[in-house]
Amino acid sequence: MDPGCRIEISYIDPEAYASIVNHDLRKNILRTLYAMTVDGPVSKQELADRLGIGYHQLSYQLTNQLSDFWTVGEERKVRGTRLELIRPSSPSSVFITLGRDGKIFIVDPLANLFGPLSTEGTRCDGCSPKEAARCLRHVEEGCCFTGHPSEEEKAVLRSNGRVEPLKAMDVAIICALRGVSTANRCVVSIPCDSCPFMRRAIRIDDETPSIGKP
Template identity: 45%
Template sequence: MGCLIRAKYIDPEICIKVLNHRLRQKILHKLEVETIEKPITKKELADALGIGYSELLYQLNNQLKGFWKVKEERKKRGAHEEFIVPSSPNTVYVMLGEGATIYVLDPLANMFGKMSNGTRCDDCSNSQKVKCLERTRSEKCFSFTPEEKRRQERLFSANNRPDAPTPMDRIIGCVALKSLEGDECAVEVYEAECHFLKRIRASSKKEKRSSGSSNPVSI
């Protein structure tokens, strides 16, 4: 099964709003995990987070409005229920800051901060990283000129990620390098071989079984 990982540049003001706010990070992560299989209502998301419904609405509508969208609406007892999903599932958001510092928002991995702190691929074995690097090496978005490659190498060194040891490093570096052009990067990985995605799915299923929760809507 293929799984598309997207990466895109994010406006610094929006990025900082998330980096400096733990609740917003929790909301983005929970939204990703809870909607892996199907959309979720805002009330269900608030319950999963353990916060008030009005508090969630404020964050979604005022601080995080670009990160989610309504997947579908259903009428229930005369009222409309909105089922929401991430606006761009499994997306890593990248910001290039002062001194060539790269900041990353990876909601699915629950990683928010400097690239130098690590990426979602870091827990994989070296053999797994090599295998994934070989698969992504042929992706169109990694076709750089010699000068672009040198610039990217300098970016990696500035962020303590020399030699781009993981596929996610390459994806993030691609977006950071092309940030001024506004280009995005999209890479398809084989989910059956991606240990990170398998862990996320297994953890999500286990949590849903233990809570006994179910979502009545199917995609």
């Protein structure tokens, strides 16, 4: 992954969202895949070992349920056979979808956030006010910035538990929602020396229990 915090906010189909959020194993696969591949792709066996599940169980989920979320990042020849190393299809993506009454739902695998924005929050919520203000300036200077939220859009954010002062992700989500009809993504790039989230170590427990259905 490129250095820094690069965020691509993309709209996800509600059915695809539900198939992930309502299945613990799929959430764990995505979370672990995104975290393990920050510095480069990994093999399916390495991913299965970290998750504590069988190779075939992982392959089933990747092939049949999560095929849109990963791709082959590298191929190697190992003892005459081809070894595929995989990575997320969109390593920088944060996915959002809309529900009834303007409710926003989020899937941010790297930050381990899966669910309603009102309860999950965003990866920016651990930042200090000074850090949040600095990151917000990067959003305002970005190519996807289409203006600060209107009063109506602020009301939507409030109904989703987001209060002022708004953070970088709040403004980026609004800009992304404005582009849903044209399939435009909101892309935000924050240098690594400026992003507290990316500076924090991304750790996964050495032993992750096998959960979910095969």
